[in-house]
Amino acid sequence: MVVLPPDGVDIATHALHNGHVFAMNQRTFSVDGVDVPLVCTLNEMEAHTRANEWTTLVARDVVSISRATSTRLELVLRRSESATAELVHLAQQEKTCCSFLRFVLEIEAETMTLVVEVPELGASILDDFARVIG
Numbered sequence: 001m002v003v004l005p006p007d008g009v010d011i012a013t014h015a016l017h018n019g020h021v022f023a024m025n026q027r028t029f030s031v032d033g034v035d036v037p038l039v040c041t042l043n044e045m046e047a048h049t050r051a052n053e054w055t056t057l058v059a060r061d062v063v064s065i066s067r068a069t070s071t072r073l074e075l076v077l078r079r080s081e082s083a084t085a086e087l088v089h090l091a092q093q094e095k096t097c098c099s100f101l102r103f104v105l106e107i108e109a110e111t112m113t114l115v116v117e118v119p120e121l122g123a124s125i126l127d128d129f130a131r132v133i134g
Helices: 011-018 044-061 081-097 120-133
Strands: 028-031 034-037 062-069 072-078 102-107 111-117
Touching: 044 062, 044 072, 044 081, 044 120, 062 120, 072 081, 072 120, 081 102, 081 111
Parallel strands: none
Antiparallel strands: 028 034, 062 072, 072 111, 102 111
């Protein structure tokens, strides 16, 4: 079922907050010639569970969160095997519901940085993600 947001509400923001999938012809970006929609496919309960997983990881293992640009968020984590495994698991889960997200893991001697990037049209989604986890 397609549910449209109320008038005046950004479709990408509404999709993230309410877990609905929208027809978003005007909210796509191209990857290798394929249009990818800027939507999250989680329902409300799944989105709440996922947010709890992220906030637990952040509270336990993240030492800093910074917004490098409007389309790039960086989470610096303490180096630990359990944090690495959980981080990779969560990033993989996010890719199944939000295919437009890009994750890069930068590893240093004592820390690792998860870089989360979105296309320019997805900056408001990254804003919401940062608010939820931080």
